[in-house]
Amino acid sequence: MDIEKMNSNEFRAFCRSGNQNHFTRTRKMPLQDLPFTMINRKGLTLALELRNYMKIAHPGTFISKPGYLKQRMKLNPDAFLELYKYHNRNFYADSSFSTYKGHLILAADGSDINIPTTAETLELYGSASRKNTKPQAQIGLGCIYDVMNRMILESDCNKVKFDEMRLAEKQLERIPETIGNIPFIIIMDRGYPSTPAFIHMMDKGIKFIVRLKSSDYKKEQSSLSENDQLVKIKLDKSRIRHYEGTIDGERMKELGEISLRMIKIPLENESLEVLATNLSEIEFSTNEIKELYHMRWNIMPISA
Structure with missing residues (x-):
């Protein structure tokens, strides 16, 4: 299906980077070959x-590096985003993907990646030095990843300093465009x-x-009397102060409190980690919550 998409007239028009005069002449490297050459890279020299x-x-035909690069510069880079979305939508339209109790298990994560340092890249993304x-x-780089099916559903490049949670919220809004109505965690x-x-x-x-960090809801964490407990978090002035005058602050005042299920996880070094969730005990047991978290963050050794 991906190959059919890449060979379609619609996709070829999309690849022309807004200039419909590109790729109209017969070349050694025609338009339909460019995406294939890039997807099939195996880590060798160009x-x-x-x-x-x-x-x-194209047996018997040779193309020089400058000739290839000149053609590649004409290619609309958003063509790969278009293909990526198309591929993912088709994957989740098929019922053969894996779930945990009927839910896709997604993980949000971010990473910093060094790129060539030029005036343009410094202006666009900033410096880490x-x-x-x-x-x-x-x-x-901020991504949302399907841990059971090994699929990246959303990815965005940002400035070196960015708000990971704000980005994750925007990405979560776009997730249904790919997976439809499939439940997820x-x-x-x-x-x-x-x-x-x-x-x-x-x-x-x-x-x-x-x-949670140890400093998150410190009072509530320290007062946990059970390893799995529903906790009411009062949204008092001290918690609202930072958001005063914002939509978030008004919503916090309106609610007055929220309830989170907190689960303590003993580690091998005898310390504790605390997870917060809005999943009920009816939906997922304590051990299932631990297993779900461990699926993604397997660097955290959970003790028996």
Whole structure:
């Protein structure tokens, strides 16, 4: 289906990067070959990649690196985003994907990636270096990943300093465009949670499991009397103060309190981690919550 899409007139028009005069003449590297050459890269030098590809696709024809790169510059890079979305939609339209109790298990994560340092990349994405040191351009990558089916559903490149939770919320809004009405649970690490984020997800009916920092809801964590407990969190002035005058602050005042299920997980080093979720005990047991979190963050050794 992907190949049919890539060979369609609609996709070829999309690839022309807004200039419909591109790729109208017969070339050694026609338009339909460009996406294939890039998808089929195997980590060799570009010269070897081109030689190997042309042997299969166009025996007896040679294309130089400059000639290839000139053609590639005409290609609309959003063509790959279009193909990526098309591929993912078709994957979840098929009922053969894996779920856990009928839910897709998704994880939000971010990473920093060094990129070539130029005036343009520094302006677009910023530098990860300290002041008065040689700049290093870097992007902040935010993704939502289906851990059971090994599929990246959403990915965005951002400036090196970006709000991971705000990005994750925007990505979660787009998820139904790919998976339709399939239920899902989003799993997040300690860098993500905030009270407004929890409220946003609960208001939208999004199910989540989040690892808390020891400083998150410190009073409530310290007062846990059970390993799995429903906790009422009062949204008092001290918690609203930071959001005063915002839509989030008004919503927190309106609610007055929220309820989160907190689950303590003993680690091998005898310390504890605390997970927060809006999943009920009827839906998922304590051990199932631990298993779900461990699926994604398997660096955390859970003791028997």
